[in-house]
Amino acid sequence: MMTESRLHLTRRRLLQGAASVALATPMLNRAWAQEPTQINMLAWYGHAEPDIVGEFEAANNVKFVPKYYAGGDNMLALISQSPPGTYDLILSDAEFVQQLNAAGYIEQMDPSLYPFDDFFPEFQKFPGHWTGDQLWSVMVRYGLLGVSYNTDALTREEAMSYNAYWNPKVTGKVGHFDWHLPNLGQISLLNGNKSPSPFDIDAAAWGALQEKTLSLKPQVGGYFDYGGTFSSLKNGEMLAMVGIGDWITGVLAKDGAKVDSVIPEEGGIQWTESYSIGKGTSKTEIVNKFITYMLSPAGQVKSIQMAAYPGLSPTLSGWTAIQEANPAEAKRSGLIVGADNDPIKMYREGRIFYRDTPKQQTLEDWNDFWSEYKSA
Amino acid sequence: MRTSRPLDVYRLVWRLPLLVWQGAFFVVPLAFLAAMTFWLVQNYRMEPAFVLTNWQKTLGRSVFWDAYWLTLGRALLAGVLASVVAFPASYTLAFRMGDSARRFALMCLVVPFFTSFLVRAYAWQVILAEGGPVNAALGTIGLGPFTMLNSGFGAMVGYLTLVLPLVVIFQTWSLAAIDRSLIEAAGNLGASPGRVLVSVILPAARTGLVLGALFAFIMTFGDFVSPFYLGGSKPPTLTILIIDTTKSGQQWPRAAVVALMMIATLFAVAAAALRAAYGGRR
Numbered sequence A: 001m002m003t004e005s006r007l008h009l010t011r012r013r014l015l016q017g018a019a020s021v022a023l024a025t026p027m028l029n030r031a032w033a034q035e036p037t038q039i040n041m042l043a044w045y046g047h048a049e050p051d052i053v054g055e056f057e058a059a060n061n062v063k064f065v066p067k068y069y070a071g072g073d074n075m076l077a078l079i080s081q082s083p084p085g086t087y088d089l090i091l092s093d094a095e096f097v098q099q100l101n102a103a104g105y106i107e108q109m110d111p112s113l114y115p116f117d118d119f120f121p122e123f124q125k126f127p128g129h130w131t132g133d134q135l136w137s138v139m140v141r142y143g144l145l146g147v148s149y150n151t152d153a154l155t156r157e158e159a160m161s162y163n164a165y166w167n168p169k170v171t172g173k174v175g176h177f178d179w180h181l182p183n184l185g186q187i188s189l190l191n192g193n194k195s196p197s198p199f200d201i202d203a204a205a206w207g208a209l210q211e212k213t214l215s216l217k218p219q220v221g222g223y224f225d226y227g228g229t230f231s232s233l234k235n236g237e238m239l240a241m242v243g244i245g246d247w248i249t250g251v252l253a254k255d256g257a258k259v260d261s262v263i264p265e266e267g268g269i270q271w272t273e274s275y276s277i278g279k280g281t282s283k284t285e286i287v288n289k290f291i292t293y294m295l296s297p298a299g300q301v302k303s304i305q306m307a308a309y310p311g312l313s314p315t316l317s318g319w320t321a322i323q324e325a326n327p328a329e330a331k332r333s334g335l336i337v338g339a340d341n342d343p344i345k346m347y348r349e350g351r352i353f354y355r356d357t358p359k360q361q362t363l364e365d366w367n368d369f370w371s372e373y374k375s376a
Numbered sequence B: 001m002r003t004s005r006p007l008d009v010y011r012l013v014w015r016l017p018l019l020v021w022q023g024a025f026f027v028v029p030l031a032f033l034a035a036m037t038f039w040l041v042q043n044y045r046m047e048p049a050f051v052l053t054n055w056q057k058t059l060g061r062s063v064f065w066d067a068y069w070l071t072l073g074r075a076l077l078a079g080v081l082a083s084v085v086a087f088p089a090s091y092t093l094a095f096r097m098g099d100s101a102r103r104f105a106l107m108c109l110v111v112p113f114f115t116s117f118l119v120r121a122y123a124w125q126v127i128l129a130e131g132g133p134v135n136a137a138l139g140t141i142g143l144g145p146f147t148m149l150n151s152g153f154g155a156m157v158g159y160l161t162l163v164l165p166l167v168v169i170f171q172t173w174s175l176a177a178i179d180r181s182l183i184e185a186a187g188n189l190g191a192s193p194g195r196v197l198v199s200v201i202l203p204a205a206r207t208g209l210v211l212g213a214l215f216a217f218i219m220t221f222g223d224f225v226s227p228f229y230l231g232g233s234k235p236p237t238l239t240i241l242i243i244d245t246t247k248s249g250q251q252w253p254r255a256a257v258v259a260l261m262m263i264a265t266l267f268a269v270a271a272a273a274l275r276a277a278y279g280g281r282r
Helices: A002-007 A011-033 A050-060 A072-080 A094-102 A162-166 A180-190 A203-214 A226-234 A246-254 A284-295 A297-304 A316-325 A327-333 A343-348 A363-375 B004-036 B053-059 B062-095 B099-114 B117-128 B133-139 B152-176 B180-188 B193-204 B206-221 B225-230 B238-247 B252-278
Strands: A037-044 A062-069 A089-093 A138-145 A147-150 A174-177 A220-224 A240-242 A259-262 A268-277 A352-354 B040-042 B045-047
Touching: A037 A072, A037 A284, A050 A062, A050 A284, A050 A297, A062 A072, A072 A089, A072 A094, A072 B238, A089 A094, A089 A284, A094 A268, A138 A180, A138 A246, A138 A284, A138 A297, A138 A343, A147 A162, A147 A246, A162 A180, A162 A240, A174 A180, A174 A226, A180 A203, A180 A240, A180 A268, A180 A363, A203 A363, A220 A226, A226 A240, A226 A246, A246 A259, A246 A327, A268 A284, A268 A343, A284 A297, A297 A316, A316 A327, A343 A352, A363 B062, A363 B238, B004 B252, B040 B252, B053 B062, B053 B252, B062 B099, B062 B152, B062 B206, B062 B238, B062 B252, B099 B152, B117 B133, B117 B152, B117 B225, B152 B206, B152 B225, B180 B193, B193 B206, B206 B252, B225 B238, B238 B252
Parallel strands: A037 A062, A037 A089, A174 A220, A174 A240, A268 A352
Antiparallel strands: A089 A268, A138 A268, A147 A240, A147 A259, B040 B045
16 A cells, blocks of 8 residues: 555656756756866966966866876977877977878968967067967967076176086086987087078987087086976086076076076077867867967966966067066066067077977987986 | 696686786787887877887887896886895894794884885985985085985985885795704804804805895886986886986887886896795705
8 A cells, every 4th residue: 555655656756856956957957067178288388377277167167187297308208108189288399290280180270369469570480389380289388598596606797608507616517408309409509500400400410419529528417307497406416407497597596596597699599388179179169269368468477477387478468467477577577579588589680599309410319318428 | 647637627727817817917018018119109199000110110229228227227227226125134134033023023123014115215205315314314424415316326215215114024034944953963063153144044045135236126127207206207217217208209219119128137037036045955
């Protein structure tokens, strides 16, 4: 009897049940909608941290899942090991975009979606990002590599030449950021290889570059990864560091360390970070929305002040925005048109050279020499 | 016949897990590693092939041999140093302490392994820095500052941090197992303490002493943390060479050549050490 009464379905009960289901459905939908879309990002450290992506994640119900790397060839190695579609968004060093494209790792992009009119003219058609009118990558930030030094050990004048690394005041205290491209690029500049580029050198210049680099060996105190570079400069173990710039010392200086970076008279090297869309991703729309967000004045203010390491803005509106949001940082970074450390002015004076892959040697040649130098 | 057959099955059953384990986690990966040394890398991707280029390019470069002899020399030195430094502590634990105190001390020696070695290396970075406590203490008596970090000394401190507790444990077990009547007999026959040590204690504890040194060698030979974070990669060891080879250019096949050379070296040293530990025993 009891069973019968429990199973007995009256019209009223049916209506009550239907009403309950109807009322609960939006809640179920909301629960499902609350599951954020996952965006897999391959990037240098810091690009998927809350200070950069937090607001975008909250506003768009997405979650960035980063895989961090250090160095362009490290990035290529990681992506080559992964099946297509693993990464939705790839933050690449600009000089490696062509290789990403040649290997078929990235999607073509739609130029009309991005504010290229707002870019400084030098960056609108950035080398390697375009094949004719086909766009493969969009520059989001850049920075300059020069002489980074301990201000107690060297004066600014002494640091205004790469010869500072050979200064007896820093014997045994010169560190290397352990990546051949920026290190050899800087010493190539010291050797006068400016035209067309410190990375486009013939066999004789390559031999001279190796010889000059080997002469630095007695000065060297160690070779450091990203974390080691920070700590060795901060604790004073290293008094000068080859291959870096404000992206390291800017962070340390904010923390009170007595370090600085200058662009020496021989010129500086520009690192450039660009977004590409991973081949095979199903999230193109939201990825494009994020790239547009990062190129907006608000996004650029975040990028310039990124907690992991600062960067410069390729857009004029980014400069204006940081001048309003943080005038001190705008002044420190030179993001004021006509300032002494205005990076665009230095570029137009011919003092800045894009970091690049070797043009007349292979990456393997440069890397093999770097290994030999370390063990010399 | 009737008795041997069931016995074989019984033995096989008990040996099978070990064989499967060794096959799955050692022999097969080792075979794959060996095969990989003949592969090619094109556009940052490995492609199966059979070329000798990786062997020629790796073994033909002075960089490899410089790193090889450095790593071998440092590992041998670490093995010897750890054995010598550990011995007084092991001797005290074995002969001068009671059972319960010894057990407590041995337990304390295991405690460092509860913490990641990387964390301990970072702690040494602070301690050995020019502005660190060691140099500050030396400065009070007018010495220093000395460069200890990013040097061979720094790397050796890391190696000893890694292996010393283990070597003490090996030595203590070995020394504690010595028949005390042998020592007493030597003393009764007029042997000096030094003679007792050299002629009785060291030969009797030979197995544990050699195995302790061998484990110290094996662990330091393959250690990456000490030479990188405390030695400043200056100059690179084989483990750093493997990292350099893989992170730049995706040259896993060449890194596999370095790894195989390391494995071959470890086999040779382990065989020699085991012969020294157990050889001549009846």
